Each structure stands twice: as C-alpha cells, then as structure tokens.
Amino acid sequence: MAFKGITRDKIPAFEIVESRIKAISSNVTIADTGYDFDSAVYRFVLNGDQNRSADLDLSRDLLDDLRDNSTGPNSRYTFELTSKLNEKIREAVES
Numbered sequence: 600m601a602f603k604g605i606t607r608d609k610i611p612a613f614e615i616v617e618s619r620i621k622a623i624s625s626n627v628t629i630a631d632t633g634y635d636f637d638s639a640v641y642r643f644v645l646n647g648d649q650n651r652s653a654d655l656d657l658s659r660d661l662l663d664d665l666r667d668n669s670t671g672p673n674s675r676y677t678f679e680l681t682s683k684l685n686e687k688i689r690e691a692v693e694s
Contacts, residue, residue, distance in 0.1 A: 600635040600637070600638055600640060600642075601635055601637070602633030602634060602635050602642045603633055603634060603635075603636070604631070604632070604633055605632050605633055605634040605641070606632070607629075607632060609634075610632060610634075610641055610662065611659070611662040611663050611665070611666040612662045612663075612665035612666040613632075615665050615666070615684070616629075616643065616655075616657065616662070616665075616684065616688075617629060619681070619684055619685060619688055620643075620645065620655075620688055620692075623685065623688050623689060623692065624647065624692050626647055626648055627645050627646065627647045627692055628645070628646050628647075629643050629644070629645060629646075630644045630645065630646040630652065631643075631644040632644070639658060639659040639660070640656050640657065640658055640659070641656070641657050641658075641659065641662060642654055642655070642656050643655040643656075643657070643691075645691060645692065647692065653691040653692060653694055654691060655687060655688060655691040656687075656691075657684070657687060661680070661683060661684065661687075664680055665680055665684065668680060
C-alpha cells in the first residue's frame, strides 16, 4: 500500500477515532495520518510510551459508517461499529 499524507480534517470520523484511542490507552497519540487511494484505507500512525509506534489501518467504509451513524449511542448498530473500531485499535496498540 502506498499511503499519502492527509490532513485530519479530511478523515471521516477522525474525532471519534481519536477519542476511542484515548479511552483505550491515554498515553497513545496520533502522530501522523495517511490515505491509500487504491485500497481506500486510512492509516493512523500512533505513538506511545518509550517512542513506540504502531500503524492503525482503518477502511474508508468503517470510518464513513462511524461518521454517518445516526442511531443513538445505545443502539446495537453503534455498539457493533464501536466494537470493530476498538478491536482494530487494540490490535495496533498491543502489537
């Protein structure tokens, strides 16, 4: 995949991803972001303790769904989306 730098304001649901990262691991920050136009995948480069970094790759479909979700915070659909996001974040942070 060939990621090109992209500004945070161009990433769907950036604030949601950022808040979930902080909720899972408060010492992890987003250092950089990119987008691969061929695979429609966004990359979040995460930095944590002891200059450790990890790549969090999220599909455009997932981010669009998170952004466009109009159901309530307690709906099953919101729970499923958040669970998918949490799983991806944990995989990146724990690797």
